[in-house]
Amino acid sequence: MLLFPGDAQVGNWSSWAKLNWPAPDGRPGAQSITVADLLSRTVLYKVGHHGSHNATLRAQGLELMTSGDLVAMVPVDHEMAARKHWDKIPFEPLMLRLREKTRGRVLRADDPTLSRPATISDADWAELSARLQWGPEGSEGLWVEYWIP
Numbered sequence: 001m002l003l004f005p006g007d008a009q010v011g012n013w014s015s016w017a018k019l020n021w022p023a024p025d026g027r028p029g030a031q032s033i034t035v036a037d038l039l040s041r042t043v044l045y046k047v048g049h050h051g052s053h054n055a056t057l058r059a060q061g062l063e064l065m066t067s068g069d070l071v072a073m074v075p076v077d078h079e080m081a082a083r084k085h086w087d088k089i090p091f092e093p094l095m096l097r098l099r100e101k102t103r104g105r106v107l108r109a110d111d112p113t114l115s116r117p118a119t120i121s122d123a124d125w126a127e128l129s130a131r132l133q134w135g136p137e138g139s140e141g142l143w144v145e146y147w148i149p
Contacts, residue, residue: 001041005048013057039064050076051090071097071105078110107144
């Protein structure tokens with residue numbers, strides 16, 4: 001699953017926890033699908049609101065993202081945030097937890113120098129590297145392409 005919450009904040013995340021949907025096969029007694037089910041299947045999380053402190057709920061959000069393939073993309077330009085005096089963008093405790101949850105697979109739009117985390121195997125690092133393409137250095141628009149099989 002790909003998760004793109006946009007600028008959703010804590011209240012939005014909290015309200016989602018109550019939602020569920022009927023199982024797709026429609027059989028009576030079939031288990032319903034919950035937000036926790038969906039979050040557990042997330043393989044790409046586009047981090048909300050530039051990685052701010054209130055755009056990723058922890059217990060009912062990030063901690064439910066349990067896929068071993070989880071990759072986080074952070075749409076942030078830290079230099080611009082600093083110029084605007086948004087000193088906590090991205091929020092460092094969130095970045096730390098993202099690095100732990102993803103085993104270092106955190107892609108930042110403002111930093112195309114992803115260095116190999118110590119927690120990733122040779123095979124996983126090779127696979128991650130093969131799936132990435134960064135925008136050209138010095139380009140006006142910052143972008144990263146990540147291929148998901």
